[in-house]
Amino acid sequence: MPNATPLTFQQTLKKNLKRVATYWAPLSVLFTALGALLGFYTLSTYATSINRPDLMAAALEAKSALVPWLAAVMGMLGAYLLILLSTTVLFGLTVSLFNDIPSLQHKLVGILLMPILIGIVALLWQNFEGPTLDDWGKLTWMLIWLGASLLALLTMRTFRVAVDTCATMASPGNPRSWPLRFWFMLMVALLLVATVICAVFPASLILHAYTGEDTPEALRHLMVISMFAATVTLLPVVVFYVSKADLFKRLSVGLLMVLVSGGVVIVISPGSPAAIVYSASSMMKARNPVEARYMLTTSYATEDFDTNIWGNVQTVRGKPEVSAFPLFSFGDVLLLCPTSLINKSRKEWPQYSAYCVLTQSSNTIRRPKKSDPATAGIPGIGNPPDHKET
Structure with missing residues (x-):
């Protein structure tokens, strides 16, 4: 009708929300497919950025870890867009x-x-x-x-x-x-x-x-x-x-332009997708540069490790025990790297990631930290102090 009163912003918003509710079933399928594609892309980007494409096949089997991974990536992407915009x-x-x-x-x-x-x-x-x-x-x-x-x-x-x-x-x-x-x-x-x-x-x-x-x-x-x-x-x-x-269409188009312009900048900027995924991996502790002792119960032997890179590799109950940190921990997938590489930057990992070992969390035991012999006997560290009777 030519003389119809135009809808207000609230009315237009309510109308479009009803449309979304009506078609929610096919939309949910679409969003699930997009989420799976985004998960595959981000995992592939991370594996490529550290030059370990062998991570992909194992990581894709850990579907339960995909949701927190995507949440971390989307959070980091949002922060990245806020700075860009x-x-x-x-x-x-x-x-x-x-x-x-x-x-x-x-x-x-x-x-x-x-x-x-x-x-x-x-x-x-x-x-x-x-x-x-x-x-x-x-x-x-x-x-x-x-x-x-x-x-x-x-x-x-x-x-x-x-x-x-x-x-x-x-x-x-x-x-x-x-x-x-x-x-x-x-x-x-x-x-x-x-x-x-x-x-x-x-x-x-x-x-x-x-x-x-x-x-x-x-x-x-x-x-x-x-x-x-x-x-x-x-x-x-x-x-x-x-x-x-009207205001609703202007806001919708403006928001679309925000997403498109931000996405274009990320795509054309060399290394930006990898930087976002790399930061997200740190946020969700998939990459956790903290030294610990790990005992590998299967697949590896002590002689498999280069002591020039891994340092002192001990044999405990016939299994190798190494000082390492997880460069990638996703579901049951675990990529352990020697602590000598703990300060390497993203730019350097393609060169050094070959020294890391790919294993499973279920086949790896994180060993408890042992006290330094030099601190033994200090109250609160090592052996408990002697108590005198009064």
């Missing part, structure tokens, strides 16, 4: 300062976008390839950029009208208050600066995830990816304010 949040806050004049926000989002793009590109270029500057030099260039940006914004009639309207709405009794306009412009300036500075966060994640060779070409490639990551994540805000659809 820091510029999105601050840019959205900048545009939201003009909520008192919604009729101009679709124009203001483009006006505010230009100085932010210039600032982000300039900042990342300076950090990657620009001249080395001290803190005062960086502050000087930041102030020059901010001053030029504010002057350029104030030359635009749309921006001046928006500032006047928002300042007037903030104090209707004093519509010509210049202090209000000053404070409003100060808030705009601070958010512009914060949005640009936050571009270093996705760049830091991308650099941290990279494990390749440090060459000028690689550095230039990482700079371009960092610029893309810091700017493409501004698109959800642009789409939200430019779209003329």
Whole structure:
């Protein structure tokens, strides 16, 4: 009906939730399949990142461990996306300062976008390839950029009208208050600066995830990816304010853009999927760099271990006992590595993981820690102290 009253946000949300409830059975099957695929992909990514593809076949049999593994991966992915999307949040806050004049926000989002793009590109270029500057030099260039940006914004009639309207709405009794306009412009300036500075966060994640060779070409490639990551994540805000659809559709499309832009950045960033999975493995203790003594009850003999890497390998009840830590513990799958490698980074594991042994938790006994002979007899450690009768 042409004269039908449009649905409110709450009504639209309720309507779509009912649709989800109606089709929940096929959706649950779809989500289960997607979860299985994601589990396979993340396990494969971890096994590949440490150069142990033999983990895959054994790990896939431990289906009961897949749920906590996926929960850890999704939690780490969420944290990763929050850092990547820091510029999105601050840019959205900048545009939201003009909520008192919604009729101009679709124009203001483009006006505010230009100085932010210039600032982000300039900042990342300076950090990657620009001249080395001290803190005062960086502050000087930041102030020059901010001053030029504010002057350029104030030359635009749309921006001046928006500032006047928002300042007037903030104090209707004093519509010509210049202090209000000053404070409003100060808030705009601070958010512009914060949005640009936050571009270093996705760049830091991308650099941290990279494990390749440090060459000028690689550095230039990482700079371009960092610029893309810091700017493409501004698109959800642009789409939200430019779209003329109802609030529910704008939020839905904006959220979709957030997920798509974040996913694209993760996919094109070298090493990012492996970095996320590697961090998730530490969070759920699948990788636990804590030294302990393990007795291997089957498959291995004492002579199988290189003492130059494993150190002193003892024989207990005819079984080898080694000092090790789990690089991967998933269900009954256990990958033990010598403690001499406990401080190796993700970049180094493809070279050193061949020294680790793949076994099962059910065939491994974690031995209790023994006291140091030098501490024996100390009260509270080793032998109990003698008590004198009174």
